[in-house]
Amino acid sequence: MNTLTIFFAIGRILSLTPSYDHPVTRFQKILTCLVVTLNFVLTMVSLKCTLGEPQHNFLKKVLFFLTHVNMLIFTCYAPLSVIFWNRESWQKLIDNLKFLVSISSDVAKISRYVQIAIARLILELVIVFLALAYWTKTFGLDFVKFYGIQCFQYCLVNGYNIFVDVVLYILSLQYKCLTNTLSTSTLCDNTLDKIEQNYCFLKDIVDNFNDVFQWSTALVISYTVLYSLHILDFVVVNFMHLQYDLEIKVLVDVVLVVITVIGTLVVILWCDSILTEAAKLLRESYKLQRKCHLLPETRCQRFTKTLKQNFPSFSAAGFFEIKKSTCLGFINTATTFFIVSIQFRTTE
Numbered sequence: 001m002n003t004l005t006i007f008f009a010i011g012r013i014l015s016l017t018p019s020y021d022h023p024v025t026r027f028q029k030i031l032t033c034l035v036v037t038l039n040f041v042l043t044m045v046s047l048k049c050t051l052g053e054p055q056h057n058f059l060k061k062v063l064f065f066l067t068h069v070n071m072l073i074f075t076c077y078a079p080l081s082v083i084f085w086n087r088e089s090w091q092k093l094i095d096n097l098k099f100l101v102s103i104s105s106d107v108a109k110i111s112r113y114v115q116i117a118i119a120r121l122i123l124e125l126v127i128v129f130l131a132l133a134y135w136t137k138t139f140g141l142d143f144v145k146f147y148g149i150q151c152f153q154y155c156l157v158n159g160y161n162i163f164v165d166v167v168l169y170i171l172s173l174q175y176k177c178l179t180n181t182l183s184t185s186t187l188c189d190n191t192l193d194k195i196e197q198n199y200c201f202l203k204d205i206v207d208n209f210n211d212v213f214q215w216s217t218a219l220v221i222s223y224t225v226l227y228s229l230h231i232l233d234f235v236v237v238n239f240m241h242l243q244y245d246l247e248i249k250v251l252v253d254v255v256l257v258v259i260t261v262i263g264t265l266v267v268i269l270w271c272d273s274i275l276t277e278a279a280k281l282l283r284e285s286y287k288l289q290r291k292c293h294l295l296p297e298t299r300c301q302r303f304t305k306t307l308k309q310n311f312p313s314f315s316a317a318g319f320f321e322i323k324k325s326t327c328l329g330f331i332n333t334a335t336t337f338f339i340v341s342i343q344f345r346t347t348e
Helices: 002-013 026-051 058-083 087-103 107-139 142-184 189-241 246-290 297-309 325-346
Strands: none
Touching (some): 002 087, 002 107, 026 142, 058 189, 107 246, 142 246, 189 246, 189 325, 246 297
16 A cells, blocks of 8 residues: 555654665664664753753753653664664564555544654644744754754654554454344354454464564653653642743643644544454454354354454553553543642742
8 A cells, every 4th residue: 555655764764664665774774873862962962961950940851851761772772773672573564564454444534643643743843843943943943952852752652553543453453344244144153163263363463563663652652651750740830830931832832742643542432442342343243143043053152252262452562451440540630640749839
C-alpha cells in the first residue's frame, strides 16, 4: 500500500521505524547513531544550563530533570532498537502488517486512516515550529540553546504515538472482523477453525507488538505524565505570580501538552479497543455453547478455551498492562500533584 510505504518512509527519516519495503541499511545505522549521539550531547548541555538557573526552585528542577532524562532515554532507545536489538522483531511486525493489509476487507479505511496520520504528523511539526518561533522571539536565541533539542525530542515522541496508533488500528480492524464473522456466519467446523487460526495469528502479532513497543510505550506514558505535571507546575507558577503575557505563554504550553496527552490516550484507547473486541469474541463463544445443538459440545468448548488461552494483552515493559484504566492513573497523578504543588508554592 502506497500510503503505508510513505508513512514508514517518514518514520525512517525520524529514525522511529525501518522502511516498509526494505531492510535496515548501513546508511540508516550510521545516521541513527549520529542522531542519537547528537541528541545525547545536546540534552546534556540543555540539562546543565537549565538546572543551573537560580530562579528555578527545587520542585521545578526535579520535574525538569525527570522529564528530560525520561525523554533522553526514549529518544536514544527507540531509534537504536530499530537498527539493533529489535531489528528482527520490527521486520516480522512489518511483514505481518503487510499480510493483514493484503487480506483485509477494509483497505480503503486503512489507507484513509494512514493519510490522516500523515496529516497529523505534518500538523504537529508545524505547531512545534510555531511554538519554537514564539519562545525564541520571547526569550531570544538562548531559548534554542536551553530547549531547542527538546522540540526535536517532542516531535519524536508524538511521531512515535502516531505510528503505534496506526499499527493498533490495523489490528483492531482484524479483531472486529473476527467478531463479525462469528456473529453473522453460518456455524460449522470450518468457520470455527478459520476463526481460531486467525485469532491465534493475531495473538502472535500482539506478542510481536509487545516485543517491539513495550519499553518505548512505557517511556512515552511516563513522559506524558511527567511532561503534563511539568506544564501544570508552569501554569500554577504563572497564575500565582501573574506574569506578563500570561495567556499566550500558557496557551502555547497547553497546546503542546494537549497534543502529547491526546496522542498517548489514543494509543491506550486503541489497546483497550482490541481488548474489548477480543472480549466480545469470547462472549460470542459462550453464546455458541448455549447453541451447541448446532455443533458438538466439545468443539464449542475447545473453541472457547482457545480464545481464553490466546486472549491479547498489552504490556508497558511488564510494569503495568495498557488498558482503559491506565487513563485513570493520569487523572489521579495529575490531581495529586496539583494539590501538592499548590501547597508547596504557598509555603515558599
